[in-house]
Amino acid sequence: MLENTNANIVSVDIGTHSYTFEGKDIIDKIYPDRHLLIIGNSMDILAKDEIPNLKYDLIYIDGGHSYKCANSDLINCREYANENTMVIMDDILYDKSLIKPWNKQVVKVWETKKKENFVIETDYFYFGRDRGFAIGKYVF
Numbered sequence: 726m727l728e729n730t731n732a733n734i735v736s737v738d739i740g741t742h743s744y745t746f747e748g749k750d751i752i753d754k755i756y757p758d759r760h761l762l763i764i765g766n767s768m769d770i771l772a773k774d775e776i777p778n779l780k781y782d783l784i785y786i787d788g789g790h791s792y793k794c795a796n797s798d799l800i801n802c803r804e805y806a807n808e809n810t811m812v813i814m815d816d817i818l819y820d821k822s823l824i825k826p827w828n829k830q831v832v833k834v835w836e837t838k839k840k841e842n843f844v845i846e847t848d849y850f851y852f853g854r855d856r857g858f859a860i861g862k863y864v865f
Contacts, residue, residue, distance in 0.1 A: 733759045735776050739789075740764035768794055771801035780807040787815035792830040799838055806863045812844060817859040818851070825855060835859055 734756060738745045745762075752760045761777070763770055767788045770776065784806060788798045799814065806812065814835050816828040824832055838844045844861040851857040 732756070733761070735761045735763070735781070737763045737765065737767045737770045737776065739766060768797045768801075771798065771804075774804070776805070779805065781805050781810060782807075783811050783813070785813045785815070790816065790827050790831055792834055795831045795834040796837075799834060799844070803843075803863045808862070808865055810863065811847075811860055812863060813858050813860050815858045816856075817849065818855065818857045819849070820851075823855050828855075 734752060736749070749760065749762045763776060765775070784802045786795070786798045786802060788794055802812065814831065816831045817835050818824050818828060818832060835844070839846055842864050844863055846859050846861040848860040849857065
């Protein structure tokens with residue numbers, strides 16, 4: 726994305742952690758005047774269509790860990806996707822011994838949406854220390 730001087734970034738964050746604003750400062754230095762941070766609950770923000778109504782090339786979901794929130798984020802983000810959009814779902818682990826209470830529901834959402842043919846998984850990355858994410862595309 727550093728090579729793409731036309732890239733814009735939209736972030737939705739609950740805003741309860743100081744690192745959210747520290748991250749915004751870093752992004753703003755790298756991409757001046759190209760980052761919009763919307764503070765609020767993603768389930769409300771996305772459902773109310775409060776982000777720019779565009780189609781995005783990349784959607785990275787790293788939100789709440791409840792089934793309701795993860796499911797809502799994955800469903801609602803589809804409105805901002807096109808047939809080439811890559812969607813990344815954070816906190817996905819397939820080794821059952823690594824699944825923790827905090828990511829169990831996120832994994833369940835991703836697995837359910839794959840079975841429902843809502844998303845197709847194209848890749849998966851495991852980083853160790855109980856960290857991983859899945860990459861896919863929405864089915865239209």
